[in-house]
Amino acid sequence: MKVACVGGGPAGLYLSILLKRQDPSHDITVHERDPEGSTYGWGVTYWRGLLDQLHERDPESARALDAGSVRWCDGVDHVRDLTARHSGDQGHGIGRHRLLEILAARARALGVRLAYESEIGPGTLPDADLVVAADGVRSALRTRHAAHFGTRLTAGRNPYVWLGTTKVFDAFTFAFVETGHGWIWCYGYPYGPDRSTCVVECAPGTWTGLGLDRASEAEGRALLERLFAGVLDGHPLLGRPGGTPWQTFRTLINRTWHHGNLVLLGDAAHTTHYSIGAGTTLALEDAIALAAALREHAALPQALARYEKQRKAALLPVRSAARYSAQWYENLPRYLRLPPERMFALLGQRHSPLLPHVPPQLYYRLDRAAGQLEPLRRFKRWVGPKIARTVHARALAARE
Template sequence: MRISCIGGGPAGLYFALLMKQQDPSNQITVYERNRAGDTFGWGVVFSDQTLSAMQQADPKTASQILDAFNHWDDIEVNIAGRKMLSGGHGFCGIGRMKLLNILQQRCIELGVDLRFESDVADDEGLDADLIIAADGLNSRIRTKYAATYQPDVDLRQCRFVWLGTRKLFDAFTFDFQRTEWGWFQAHAYRFDADTSTFIVEAPEPVWKAAGLEDMSKEDAIAFCEKLFEKVLDGNKLISNSAHLRGSAQWIRFPRVVCKTWVHHNGKAPVVLMGDAAHTAHFSIGSGTKLALEDAIGLARNIGEAKGDLNAALHSYEATRSVEVLRIQNAARNSTEWFENVERHAHLDPEQFAYSLLTRSQRISHENLRLRDAAYVGEFENWLAERAGLQPAKGQSVPPMFTPFTLRSVSLKNRVVVSPMAQYSAVDGLPTDHHLVHLGARAMGGAGLVFVEMTCVSPDARITPACPGLYNDAQTAAFKRITDYVHSQSTAKIALQLGHAGAKGATKVMWEGIDQPLESGAWPLISASPQQYLPGVSAWSRAMTRVDMDRVRDDFVAATKRAAEAGFDWLELHCAHGYLLSSFLSPLTNQRDDEYGGSLENRLRYPLEVFKAMRAVWPAHLPMSVRISAHDWVPGGNTPDDAVEMSRAFKALGADLIDVSSGQVSKAEKPVYGRMFQTPFSEAIRNRVGIATIAVGAISEADHVNSIIASGRADLCAIARPHLANPVWTLMEAARIGYMGGVGVDWPKQYTSAKVQLERNYERERAQAAQMAGLSPLEQANRALGV
C-alpha cells in the first residue's frame, strides 16, 4: 500500500512505523512542515496502560521510550498550606522532543520516507492509496472537508501557558494559589533528568483581572514565578515559545469532536488521526495517548481486514470513536473541575484533594482504594469523624454509611430510595401494595425511603392509579405505612407532593406511558396552554389566579395531612414538566403576566406554594424541593438557571435540593452516562451552599461512595436497582466487604442470611483476585472447570 501521512507528530510517525513493520513492502511517506529538531512542547504524560498497548504493538519502540521515561506513582495536591499525597497512579513522563526523536529513528530504521520542511496544505497531488491527516489541532485537512468530518470545536474557559522549570518534581503536582483576583493553579511533572513541565492555568476572567492579558511574556513569567515561588523552591520558569509574544502564549483549550473521521474523495480515503480528529484536556494527560492509540487501532484494523481497506476504516471509525468519546467525556469532567476551582475551594483540603483525584469519574472510590488503600482508609476515617463517628481501629466506614442530619431528622446512611410511581392506588388510596413495597425497602437498609409523587387533589393525578393525600381515608392509609416503617426499621420515610399539570389524565405505564385516557379524563391546567405529546396529549389551559389560589391551598392541606400521617420529611415536586415545573421552564411558560418571562417571574408561583407549605410543615422537620436542573432543549432551563432556582428556594427555608433533569419536553436530547446528573448536584451544592440529592444512573456502592466522599452530593437516590432489589443497600454493603454495624442494620428476622451472604461475596472477591493473576487462557479454563 502507498500511504501518505500529513503531519510528523506522534500520530503520523507511530502509524507510519507500525504499518512499515506490519508489511515492509508498504510505501510510506511522512510530510512534516517543521524541521526535524523543532518542537513547541515540554514533556508529555502516558499512563501505564498506554505503555502496555505500545509494548504489544511494537516492543522495540516501547522499550526505547520506557528507557527514556521518568516514572512516578504519586499525585501531590497543595492547597491552603497543606500537602496531600496519594500513590499508585502509574504515570510516565517523557520530553516531547525525545519522544519524537525515538519515533523518527524507528521510522528511518524501518524505511519510512520522512520529509521535513514539507508543508503539505491539503491532499491534492498526493499519489497514495491512503492519506492520514495527522496535521494537528488546527488541521487544514479537517477544515477543507469540514462538511464530511462535521467538527465541533468548543473553546474552554481557562487560559493556560506551557512552561518549563529545572525544579524536579517527585510526584505529579497540582498547586493552587488564591489571589486577590481569583484562583490560579499549576500542573507540574518531571519528564527528564533536569527538567519539569509547569503549566499555569486560570479562568479567563481571573487571568484578565490579574493583568496578564496586557503583560509582556517576560513580565508574565515573572508573575508566575512569584505566585508559585514556594512550590518552585526558587527555580525559574522557562519558555520555549520564542515565536509567541505577550498574551499569545496564553491559550484557551479547544475541545475538538468530529462526527466522522474518514473522507472518501473518489481517490484515496483521507483519515483523521490525533488532534486533527479529537482533543482531550491536558489535565488528564490524554492527547498523546489518544494519538498513539489511534495509530495502534488503525494499524491493527488494517492488518485484520486482510486487504479490505474500506472494512478496516469502518472498524477504525466505529471502535475508536467510542473509546475516544469515553476519554473525552472524562476529560470534559476534568476540564470543568479546573474551570471551577473557586467552587471546590471551600471544601476542606482533605476533601478538595479527593475531589480532584476523582474529578473525571474514571477513578472511583474503589479504584482509588486499589491504587492507595492507606490513603483511602485515612480519608474515610477523616470523613467519618466529621460525621460524628469514631471508627473502630482497623475498620473504616465507607462514605455511603456515614450518618446525615437535617433539622431534627438523622439518617443512618446516605442511601435514598427514589420516589417511583407504582400505579397501584385505588381512587387515590394507597393499598397493601404500597405497604409491602415501601416496607420492604425500609427494611432493606436505606436511610430514607420516598413515597412516589402523591397528588394534592383528584385532578392533580398523573393517572387514575396514582396516590393522593386529599381525604381522611388516604391520611389513615399512609399513617399505617409510616407506622410500619417506624416500628419495623430504622429508616425514615418521606413524602413527595406534586400536581401533574399538563401531564395528567394519562394511562398507567404498562397500558401506554403518557398516553391520554380514552375515558374518564379530567381537565388539565398548567402555566400556559400545552400538549405534552404534540398532536396526542389533551390540551391544558393556562391557570388563572383563582386556579393558583385553589392549587396552593390544596398543597397546604396535603402538607398538614402529611404531618398527621407521620412522615419524617416532605418534598415539593417542581420537576419533570409537572404543574410547578411548567412555571419554571421557559419552554412551557409563555405567560405575559407577572408569572412569566424572567426566571424571577417564573419562580414566583412555585415559591409561593413552597412558602405556604413551609409555614404549616413542622419546623423541626426538613423540606426538600425536586427540580429539573437541565431541560436538555435549546432555549430551556440550564444548570446555571438551576443554581438560581435553588438559591431562591433556600432563601425561603428549603433544606435540600433533589437534583434531577429533563422530562419537561419531548424534544429533549439528554447526554446519558454513568452518574450523568451528578455534576448538576455538585454545582448546586457547592455554589449555593445547600444540601443536595444526586440522582440518575447511580447503581453501585462505588458510585455512592465516590459522590458522597467528593462532596458532589449529601445523599444519593437509587431508583431502578431498588425496584429490582428491595435490600440493595444491605447487598452492596456485603458486596464491598463492609461488615460494620455503623450505617447498616439487618432486620433481626433476616440476620441468619447476613453471614452467609458476606461469606459468598468474600469468596467471589478472592476468586476474582486470583483470576486477575491468570492469563486469559488460564481464566477461560478456570471458568470451564478445566
C-alpha cells in the same frame, strides 16, 4: 499499499512503524512541514497501560521510550500553605523532543521515508492509496473538507499557558494560589533529569485582574514565578523561543473521520482537555487501531469505517472524563471551601459525572461510604451515567 502521512508527530510516526512491521512492502512517507528536531511543547505524560500496549506492538521502540522516561507514583497538592501527598498509579513523563526522536529513528530503521520541511497543503494531496491527516488540531487537510467531516470546535472558558521549568518535581504536582483577583493554579510533572512541564490556568477574571492579558511574556513569567515560588523553589519558568501565548483549550469533535482515501488521526480527529493527560496516549491508540483495521480488512472503505467505529466508541468515556475534569476547574471555588483533605479527595474524583450535581460535602461522604459498601458503589456506577446522559440530552436540545 502506498501511504502518505501528513504530520510527523507521535501519531503519524507510530502509524508508519506499525504499518511497516505489518508489511515491509508498504511504501510509506511521513511529511512534516517543520525542520527535523524542532517541536513545540515540553514533556508529555502517559501511564503504564499505554506502555504495555506499545510493548505488544513494537517492543524495540517501547523499550527506548521506557528508558527515556521518568516515573512517579505520588501526587502532591498545595493549597495556600497546606500540602498533602498521596500515592497513586505509576505515571511516566518524557520530553516531546525525545519521544519524536525515538519514533523517527525507529521508523527510518524500518524503511519509512521521513520528509522534513515538506509542506502538504489541501490542494496538493500526495499521490497515494491512503492519505493520513495527522497534522494536528488545525489540520489543513481536514479543514478543506470540514463540511463533510462535520467538524465542531468548542472553546473552553479558562485561559492557560504551557511552560517549562528547571524545577524537577518528584511527583505530579498541583498548586492552588489565592490572589486578590481570584485563584490561579498550576499542574507540574517531570519529564527529564533537569526539566518539568508546568501548565498554569486561571479564570478569565483572574487573568485580566492580574494583568496577564497585557503583560509581556517576560513580565508574565516573572509574576507567575512569584505566585508559585512555594513550589518552584527559586527555579525559573521557561517559554518557547518562538513565544508562548496564553490560550483557551479547544475541544474538537468530527462527525466522521474519513473521506475517500483521506483519514483523520490524533488531534486532527479529536482533542480532550489537557487536565486528564491523555492526548499522546489517544494519538498512539488511534495509530494502533488504524493499523489493525488496515491489517484485518483488505478493502480500504471497510478498514476506515472499522477504525472510526472502534475509536469513537473508545473515546466516549474519555471525552466524558475530560469534560467533567475541565468543568471541575472552571468551578474551582465550589471545592476550595472544603477542608483541604476533602478538597484533595474530590480533586481525584473530578472526572465523575455525578460530582457537579451533588453538594461537595455530601459527595465526599458518599464516596467515603461507597469505598466500604458495595451497594453504594453499584449506586454510583448506575446513577452517574444516567445523569451524564440527561445532561448531554439537554445540551443537545438547547442547541437545537
